Amino acid sequence: MSRDFLYNDIANAIASQIRTGVLKSGDKLPSVRVLCKDHGISMNTAKRVFLELEAQSLIDSKPQSGYFVSQSSYLKLPLPEVSRPSSVANDKEPDELVSKVYADMGNEGLTLFSISAPSGELLPLAKLKKEIVHATRELKDAGTAYEPLQGNLKLRRMIAVRSLVWGGDLQENDVITTNGAINAVSLCLMALGKPGDTVAMESPCYPGTLQLVVSLGFKVLELPTHPITGLALDALKQALPKINICLLVPNFNTPLGSCMPDEHKKEIVALLSAHDIPLIEDDVYGDLYFGTQRPKCCKSFDREGNVLYCSSVSKTLVPGYRVGWVAPGKHKEKLLKLKLIHSISSASIIQESVANFLKTGKYENHLRQLRRTLQDNYQHYIHAIAEYFPEGTKISRPQGGLSIWVEFSKRMDTRKLYDLAIKQQISIAPGRMFTLQDQFENCMRLCIGLSWSAEIKFKLKQLGNLAKMMLAD
Amino acid sequence: MSRDFLYNDIANAIASQIRTGVLKSGDKLPSVRVLCKDHGISMNTAKRVFLELEAQSLIDSKPQSGYFVSQSSYLKLPLPEVSRPSSVANDKEPDELVSKVYADMGNEGLTLFSISAPSGELLPLAKLKKEIVHATRELKDAGTAYEPLQGNLKLRRMIAVRSLVWGGDLQENDVITTNGAINAVSLCLMALGKPGDTVAMESPCYPGTLQLVVSLGFKVLELPTHPITGLALDALKQALPKINICLLVPNFNTPLGSCMPDEHKKEIVALLSAHDIPLIEDDVYGDLYFGTQRPKCCKSFDREGNVLYCSSVSKTLVPGYRVGWVAPGKHKEKLLKLKLIHSISSASIIQESVANFLKTGKYENHLRQLRRTLQDNYQHYIHAIAEYFPEGTKISRPQGGLSIWVEFSKRMDTRKLYDLAIKQQISIAPGRMFTLQDQFENCMRLCIGLSWSAEIKFKLKQLGNLAKMMLAD
16 A cells, blocks of 8 residues: 555544544644554654645644644534425425526626636636637538547546546446536436436535426435535435436535535446436536545446446536536447437537547646645635524535535525625525525525635625525614 | 619519429520510610520520520420328338438538538638638637527627518527527527427428438428429418428428429418427528529518528538528527427537628538539530430429429339449439338439539449439349
8 A cells, every 4th residue: 555545544534523523622633653653654654644635624633742633613503403395396486586597697796705716817828819710720520520429539538537536437428428518417418218217316416406306207206415514325225116217426525515425326326227227417516625645436446347437527617618518327328319300419629629638638737726726715614604694504524525404594585685685796505505495594605716815714704694684674 | 673683573473484384495585675574674684684594594695586495305304293202290200211311421422412502612611710710819719618509799789680581580589590490490499389289391301301300209290392482381271280390391391492483481380380380491592592582481471480490501602511590580598498309509610600701702602502503503504414314304493592392103123223323433322212101212312502513423423324324124
């Protein structure tokens, strides 16, 4: 076992204990010497573990005393309970609310806490521009002809190469490119089910997926979801007889930012496979891990082609290019036919540009920087929320991704908070958007993908004041 | 009334009479003097009429005798009958055949008579490249952010401006951009119907649309279609009680290349509106008219927003960019929601490039040249077919577009012809691809969008020989 692996592994284990509350604020950590002995590692490796945890603001060092779990703001901000959606499929679509909030997109006067995308300043615009110009020069026919149905070969190759980072072993021939990840999920759903079928999903979950599933005539079964470990395994087991398709975002789903432990992923893949229920895995946030290690994907435990792995660069590199993909396992032929039917092919120039960006190592550099920024933002948000939001506010513990889930006291209605906040040029995403049931009315999602600034801090203060005012009424 | 209008009008009327067989090979046309008198036009205008018809190879001048309908190859090539599909919806999908033929796409060793797209040499590649580079420089954030849901504003504006050429009066706000026209049609179908509904279409018609309609769970009612005037009105009237949606390609549909007369368009729009049946109009070939005038669209007669007008630049400018659009009339909100659900937004850079190309007049120049080439190709194909194909071969009279429909004697099976031809590196599109019923087995579609050459001529000869051989057996 390499030293790097050890150091990552140990740092991650401690970080996870802190995030999940096993280790509490002020708890003393083992000394460097004890850590060496316990794990059979060198002093240098042990020191790197503590440095990493310090960099993540999870621990503080006190001279002559050692390391302690940070007297952080976590203490003041308890974790929301695991969600308890109804065990009956429901279809109370929050359409008007979603339309209202989505309409804020692109409005430059607003502080868009409501979106789930990295802000433009965090993206490598100049480099992407160069790649586009380069692609028009290099591509056969300048990318004007229909490209092969399965998608740009170079991009599929790069997606296959990068699958190693999440424990996969994809080949270029396993991958089909799509018009963003949502298009991939849409094709999967059309390939796998028929109207009336039931799709099991996390709760709360991304409104776009809910709308998609409903619009295709499927029923949605929302399952209890833990803010840290994601989908509740027991709930899934109980629901199996009712389910035709399972659609999950195991890594840093929005809005919770939870991350399903690898053992759970393995178990779910085996369970669904045994019941012949296909799993659509949406991994658009997987590359945005805080801490030191990329989590695995369900697809990495899939031996039977039962997992349809969907992802994109929309959350990590460039939303507007609409470059996504799917590795559909044994359902590949059906997916190819549907792609042909619904869009014939995808735009080659843009796929070629992204492929070249992925190829050069620029992407890894960019990701490293983006992850650091998001992690810093997360700490800033926690401090601001602890300082400005009403007593009793709970927040999720995202271990990656682009959002925090905020739960106010039961008396709050975040739809009303939205209406008040928008007058102060602040757009939030009310919790009711993330479900088809009557729940989460006292919750909201905040995007942490904005560049941190005094203004963002001030806007969080304003938001906190509005919430306090509403609860005082 | 301007002279230009008159000259176009008269030339079109005569051309149409020749194409439809009202005027026959060898018939004498009125003299220049008589034409002047009959229409109250100048000598110069009358001469322009004859020059235009000569340029289209429709007439010949004989010194001292006047103008005669060309001793053209039409005589040897009768028109196919109006199609007679079953009046019951059917679903015998030619899936394997379609997959086999589509798999030939991109195979550079083959002569692709089977496709329906202009070949790369006919497209302005260098200019398009420049537009892409220009767009990455000009666009806000280099087009990396999600663009507004409805699509690139400049492109929507240009589509609205160009709607004048087909009798429309679209505003930029009426238009939604899509991922090619097939994506527009797909969104329309999802917005308008539910599985089990019946969609009325021309027969024969584009296999991609048939697959799309079937894959969404709709029934397809194929209607009798005339090779020159398109959908048979009476058949549509009789079928009205069975229809939920009508999906037509009134201008130069593939494979027939027929063009519905404007009076028919007007009547169909009124009829469908009265019965509250929405009309999806696919106009991707409309700009590719032979002769002098762009035909109108059904949308131009639509006063109630009942026509959903779909088009793209895939057949006229650049297939691989996947730039299409829909003007969905009163169904706009539903379409917007579905676009959001299935793909969030479209890629801005590519739309901006196409918009700029459309804006500068480059597009009109390009179209003029492309139309001339296609028209010349058409004449070349007719001569070659007349010379090399078996006695009794019938062909359609495309008045625009990219294909000719060929009908052999009943004993022919074009699926077998395909298998023989592919061994000689020739790919054709067997007639069975264009229907869900057992018909058109003795027909095939030939693409006229390839650059004419001695090799193409030779390949047509080879094809004719194979057909003769099969029929001789």
